[in-house]
Amino acid sequence: MKILCFIQTLDGKANNNSLESLFAAQEISKNNNAEVHAVVFNKDVATKLSSYKLNSVIYINNSELETYNPEYYLKSLELINNELNPDLLIFGHSYETRDWVPRLSARLDKAFVSDCVNVQFESDLHFIRPIYQAKLNEKIKLNNQGIVSFQAGSYSYENIIEGSCSIEEKSLDLQIDLTVRPGERFKESAEGVDLSNAEVIVSIGRGVGKIENVELVKSLAEKLNAQIGASRPVVDAGWLDHSYQIGSSGQTVSPKLYLAVGISGAIQHLVGMKGAKNIIAINKDPNAPIFEISDYAVLGDIFEILPKLIEEL
Amino acid sequence: MKICVLIKQVASEDSPLLLNEDKLTLKTDSINFVSNEPDTYALEEALQLKEKNDATVTVCTLGPESSRQVLKDALAKGADNGIFISDDGIDTSSPLSIAKTISAALSNDTYDLILSGLQSNDIGFSQVGLLVAEYLNTSHASLVMGTEIINDKSDIKVKLELENGWFQWSELSLPSSLTIQSGINSPRYATLKGIMSVKNKEVKEYTKNDLAISEDNGYSVVEKFTPLKSKETTTIQGSADEISNQLVDVLKNKLRIVS
Ligand SMILES: Cc1cc2nc3c(=O)[nH]c(=O)nc-3n(C[C@H](O)[C@H](O)[C@H](O)COP(=O)(O)OP(=O)(O)OC[C@H]3O[C@@H](n4cnc5c(N)ncnc54)[C@H](O)[C@@H]3O)c2cc1C
């Protein structure tokens, strides 16, 4: 078996999620002796990768690949795939992966098992991916060659096995008519709340039901001397300003206590708060994924519990 | 301009998810089916583009009979016509299969824009709209947070959400397929007049036999299962009074958040 792992880079650094997926590739190789090759578009990162236990590092040296453009990325991987013919292409499930790898899957006619959290070695190689917002998992088998991406945090890149391997440098013919012309990256003016140093955060999820009920949670926060945070749907609905959002497209927080009220625990929310020292979640669904990472799983209805709790505090 | 919006019927967030003995299918009787939430943002974006640029909006779904409802809801909100593709005999467990089927149906017309949700709330491949871009040979963008038709309707300018609070503007040639991120707009409600208009709007029908699509998509679901817990969790339950007492004890004595 032959594995090719793509290492995404930004400003001369490897993306951590890509490195995690590189470790996943090494894990798979440990079980079935697969060859593991890495492909990267940045020279410094290629050098770094050559100190890992891999069969080779392929460094593509093309100026078109210096910043992200899905069409050049697609063409490059299409060409490299056709040359190397890997059984498995592996990616970290980053936003860039979301953007261009599905198209690669269609172009190569290779199935793409996206957003996996684990691999199981049974009689076949099985990939585990969450479905129904992580309330269930599905176990997938690839019938032929395929593509897999791993969710951020599924593996730890600190475990990557060191070694040494050669770097193969290539330049590709990337003459294509571009239909996508990306501009500069920018940040919206940073107004609003900064929760990065908050000691206690009471976070509001969609389970709170409607904007009128936000006040109820705010009075609990006052009693606990806590700051307010929110999940994305709460912000999308306009119940709170965008700056309160916690998660992959919002703030990352690590308070002493994170009290989640009516939040289900989707991965995009968890990545923003799982560093909290203590997590209490109030939810009426015993199977809510947030309970899997909670220290205290409070099973019940917000509207019965909060008024009592506020009164007693 | 012609715009097509892909809308999928999914289980609502609060539906109980009970697996059948086959460990592959869910018990559907207890499930409440709704339009996939991200797709309602895609529909709203299409309707706003229609108002600004004089366009027709087609809504397309692939699914069982019950999923005709998502078309009705979209037509009531202002879409002009629909495409219903019956999933009978089609492998809907694989993203390639879904996208090949939808693309085959859409290829009978030419659309300037195809809008889809970023991700389905059930299977969540986050792939279908982008696979369709490849099959129909259009430009694409994902995680779109803003749109504007430019250059005499030959291009579209989109605002993209990137990781860690970054954004980016990008210009795409039309035709294009965009996946829409939630929060881009505020989806409207149907009006009574809109609901009344549904029965006069055309819905084209396709079945597997109308569409030449390959069988093996390289992807098999072995089983579905409930995830195991990874952390030591103390469960607090009971009456509201009991829960509240225990929580106060945790907050005061264990975590020392309040005195
Ligand atoms: C690319 C991408 C980026 C994203 N970025 C973010 C992000 O940065 N932050 C973020 O939060 N999300 C983000 N999301 C969205 C994320 O996937 C989830 O959709 C979102 O986190 C769900 O929010 P929620 O838990 O509040 O709502 P839901 O998933 O709807 O959960 C509501 C919960 O409330 C419970 N509940 C309902 N009523 C009651 C009651 N009366 N009492 C007790 N419990 C009740 C329900 O059981 C349920 O568990 C992103 C998604 C994508 C695809």
Ligand SMILES: Nc1ncnc2c1ncn2[C@@H]1O[C@H](COP(=O)(O)O)[C@@H](O)[C@H]1O
């Ligand atoms: N069966 C379907 N019918 C119509 N649209 C679909 C279907 N499956 C996926 N889509 C569209 O593709 C988007 C992404 O779905 P997915 O790739 O499953 O995460 C959804 O939000 C829909 O807009």
